Amino acid sequence: MPQTFAEKILARKAQLPETVPGQIVEITPDVILSHDNTAPIFGLFQRMGGVKVFNPEMHAVILDHATPAPSTKHAENHRVIRDFVKEQGINNFFDIGKGICHQILVEEGLALPGEIILGSDSHTSHAGVMGAFAAGIGRTEMASIWAIGEIWLRVPESMKITVKNCLPVGVTSKDLALYIIGDRKSDGALYMSVEWHGEAVEALPLSQRATLTNLMAEMGAKNSYIPPDQRTLDYLQDRARREFTPVYPDEDAHYALELEYDAGTIEPMIACPHTVDNVKPLSAVKGISIDQAFLGTCTNGRLDDLAAAAEVLKGRKIAPGRRMIVIPASEAVYLAALQAGYLETFLKAGAVVESPGCGPCMGNHMGVPAVGEVSISTANRNFRGRMGTKESDVYLASPAVVAASAVAGEIQHPRDL
Amino acid sequence: MGKIRGRVWKYGDDVNTDVIFPGKYTYTVSDPSEMPQHALEDLDPKFAGEVKPQDVIVAGSNWGCGSSREQAVVCLSEAKVGAIIAKSFARIYYRNCLNNALPAIVCPEAVDVIQNGETIEIKLEEGKIISAAGEFSFPPLPAAVMEIFNAGGLIEYTKNRLKVED
Numbered sequence: 001m002p003q004t005f006a007e008k009i010l011a012r013k014a015q016l017p018e019t020v021p022g023q024i025v026e027i028t029p030d031v032i033l034s035h036d037n038t039a040p041i042f043g044l045f046q047r048m049g050g051v052k053v054f055n056p057e058m059h060a061v062i063l064d065h066a067t068p069a070p071s072t073k074h075a076e077n078h079r080v081i082r083d084f085v086k087e088q089g090i091n092n093f094f095d096i097g098k099g100i101c102h103q104i105l106v107e108e109g110l111a112l113p114g115e116i117i118l119g120s121d122s123h124t125s126h127a128g129v130m131g132a133f134a135a136g137i138g139r140t141e142m143a144s145i146w147a148i149g150e151i152w153l154r155v156p157e158s159m160k161i162t163v164k165n166c167l168p169v170g171v172t173s174k175d176l177a178l179y180i181i182g183d184r185k186s187d188g189a190l191y192m193s194v195e196w197h198g199e200a201v202e203a204l205p206l207s208q209r210a211t212l213t214n215l216m217a218e219m220g221a222k223n224s225y226i227p228p229d230q231r232t233l234d235y236l237q238d239r240a241r242r243e244f245t246p247v248y249p250d251e252d253a254h255y256a257l258e259l260e261y262d263a264g265t266i267e268p269m270i271a272c273p274h275t276v277d278n279v280k281p282l283s284a285v286k287g288i289s290i291d292q293a294f295l296g297t298c299t300n301g302r303l304d305d306l307a308a309a310a311e312v313l314k315g316r317k318i319a320p321g322r323r324m325i326v327i328p329a330s331e332a333v334y335l336a337a338l339q340a341g342y343l344e345t346f347l348k349a350g351a352v353v354e355s356p357g358c359g360p361c362m363g364n365h366m367g368v369p370a371v372g373e374v375s376i377s378t379a380n381r382n383f384r385g386r387m388g389t390k391e392s393d394v395y396l397a398s399p400a401v402v403a404a405s406a407v408a409g410e411i412q413h414p415r416d417l
Numbered sequence: 418m419g420k421i422r423g424r425v426w427k428y429g430d431d432v433n434t435d436v437i438f439p440g441k442y443t444y445t446v447s448d449p450s451e452m453p454q455h456a457l458e459d460l461d462p463k464f465a466g467e468v469k470p471q472d473v474i475v476a477g478s479n480w481g482c483g484s485s486r487e488q489a490v491v492c493l494s495e496a497k498v499g500a501i502i503a504k505s506f507a508r509i510y511y512r513n514c515l516n517n518a519l520p521a522i523v524c525p526e527a528v529d530v531i532q533n534g535e536t537i538e539i540k541l542e543e544g545k546i547i548s549a550a551g552e553f554s555f556p557p558l559p560a561a562v563m564e565i566f567n568a569g570g571l572i573e574y575t576k577n578r579l580k581v582e583d
Contacts, residue, residue: 026561048572048579049575050579074444122485138513140513140517141512143571144516144571144574147578148575148578152561152562187482187507190505220479220508222508362440362443362484381435381483390439
């Protein structure tokens with residue numbers, strides 16, 4: 001029977017001829033990801049009677065959520081993790097400042113086509129940009145994989161999104177993803193495997209494609225997949241940690257839902273408080289005053305995101321009384337942005353540049369808003385209290401729009417500066 | 418397991434994990450027994466002080482969307498919440514419920530008519546909900562998952578498996 005990507009890869013890993021949606025399979029993942037939550041997972045692992053992990057080579061442990069440690073408690077948490085990776089012989093450990101876990105998996109050649117990646121982080125879907133089956137799971141089940149090397153997965157229904165034509169100049173994959181989330185709502189792909197097809201997706205660089213797979217978590221997807229093409233294979237040329245075999249869906253596979261969008265009609269979009277699916281065109285929310293602009297995160301903290309913001313900020317200043325925080329998604333992005341002169345542009349504009357990590361995305365530190373303040377951010381979530389303050393508003397937009405809003409002091413289109 | 422009987426706390430659609438258990442506590446509150454103090458803090462400030470063992474949360478669609486943080490389940494299972502009935506659950510939240518042996522029941526018809534504050538009864542094995550507005554059925558858990566549930570959660574399940582493999 002013709003199979004979707006999810007049906008095919010889960011069948012291959014479970015050593016079955018085929019699988020159907022709803023079927024429960026037991027598999028051993030290729031890569032398991034944990035971040036600052038590695039310490040509490042270790043606690044659960046010990047409660048299960050675990051002593052040595054099933055296979056240290058499966059692990060990728062990346063400190064990114066609250067780095068460098070903002071409090072003694074966070075510092076103790078990091079120390080437990082450093083001791084843990086040493087004792088267990090886990091080599092894929094990335095300490096503070098190396099970058100955000102999802103970005104690191106891609107940069108380090110750990111996210112590979114045809115492999116299964118499970119992470120105790122809801123944006124693990126990100127790694128599907130490389131053609132992997134990548135899904136977020138909870139802490140207890142992560143601890144259980146550490147112990148026994150296996151987990152049950154339900155074979156998901158699949159959704160095929162085909163995007164025709166090309167995105168207009170100044171419109172990004174962030175706008176496309178927000179448009180679709182606004183259209184389908186936050187449960188629009190609940191429990192589904194979302195596949196991206198069409199010439200608009202093929203035309204995007206990998207960094208922009210990653211914004212699509214990353215944001216499918218906000219539509220409830222289990223995983224999101226972009227078929228590996230020449231760009232993907234070129235990127236992996238000197239990077240892949242091992243040999244891999246890509247998995248592609250069959251032409252005539254059955255999808256629970258097939259959607260088609262015309263990229264040419266997409267305009268800059270904004271997710272308004274307090275849900276990611278409360279999406280409006282930028283033109284409808286222009287002029288709302290902002291206090292803080294944040295450029296970064298696994299969604300939009302890569303080099304081309306920083307380049308788009310730097311282009312807007314070049315020769316301009318952040319509006320008086322406003323502030324802007326820039327956090328490159330990884331050390332490699334930080335270094336490349338430094339060499340390209342973007343960091344100088346940000347500093348001269350009056351922005352603050354901080355070390356790679358998640359930063360204020362989930363309210364840990366590095367830019368928590370005050371009561372009543374409004375933030376505009378390139379992140380992936382704007383839930384009430386997400387950035388640490390319940391009584392504050394968060395708008396989500398593309399990097400260029402965030403930069404333009406910082407300059408204008410209000411939500412603004414770059415071309416109208 | 419078996420019979421659950423408690424007061425209903427009813428909420429709407431798309432309740433996310435940031436309001437069930439705020440992100441700012443994820444690395445500062447690590448003792449599970451302290452987590453119920455912050456349960457639903459940004460959604461219903463009365464809940465944490467008034468919830469009683471076996472009370473039932475009844476919610477709309479997509480309960481538990483957002484972050485994968487398991488504290489959003491543990492803060493309720495530690496408060497001895499009897500079950501969550503919803504029109505649908507966010508995927509990771511649903512898995513976390515089963516792994517913590519907190520019954521997560523999908524039953525849209527029941528959600529439509531059950532009233533906030535009423536007392537309802539749930540018979541897990543029989544797949545039945547008994548409310549003032551009548552009786553409702555829900556499908557049983559898949560067998561592979563029931564094994565974890567019957568062990569009392571994934572921690573106990575894995576502990577048993579490690580013992581067998583030794």
